[in-house]
Amino acid sequence: MAKRRDPLAPQPPPAPSRSDSSEIVEAIITATIELGDPDASMNHIARRAGVGVASVYRYFPNKGAIYAEISRRMQRDYLDRVRRLLERSDLSMQEAVEACCRAALVVPGASPELRRALNLAVPFSWSQDNAREVFTETIAEFTKWLAARLTPPPPDLAERVFAAFAAGRGLVMVSRVLPDLAPDDEALVKHMVNIALACLMPRRSPRGG
Incomplete structure (x- = not known):
């Protein structure tokens, strides 16, 4: 029987397509862990990571996707x-x-x-x-x-x-x-x-x- 995938599960962040992609993803993950605040917004995470909020959404469609990657x-x-x-x-x-x-x-x-x-x-x-x-x-x-x-x-x-x-x-x-x-x-x-x-x-x- 084929394994059924959760249709709501976010995908892992995409493979880096630019030289700075890995650094951006790492900065987002690190910022979320350092904040340690479930109520922190995507804007707050972006500021802590030192990147634009558009960069956060490029790799993670929502905070749940960031948490899934941290898990x-x-x-x-x-x-x-x-x-x-x-x-x-x-x-x-x-x-x-x-x-x-x-x-x-x-x-x-x-x-x-x-x-x-x-x-x-x-x-x-x-x-x-x-x-x-x-x-x-x-x-x-x-x-x-x-x-x-x-x-x-x-x-x-x-x-x-x-x-x-x-x-x-x-x-x-x-x-x-x-x-x-x-x-x-x-x-x-x-x-x-x-x-x-x-x-x-x-x-x-x-x-x-």
């Missing part, structure tokens, strides 16, 4: 940060799990207001293709990393990693959307780690018979 970039940035963490030889398994949980929860430079807006205002279908690619790579790389450290690795390790990853993503999303109900970030990291380890670690059979 795609944050997904890719998370994978890059996880890869760097898994390359470290000084982390125990629990320390690596905690670092990955913290990386999902804390995005450098992104305000809580922007994170909330991204989760509320950007349908998942707008970044689904990118998310599927990034999440597939994240789960595969963490599964491979764990398999080299668990003796023996459980046969359902990939399923366990998926469950831990999905639970963590859910905790992050709900905590950003409903910050008044969520514990502080340090407490949330502890809960995320406990849930992840419960998913990842094989249960030991009770002694006796």
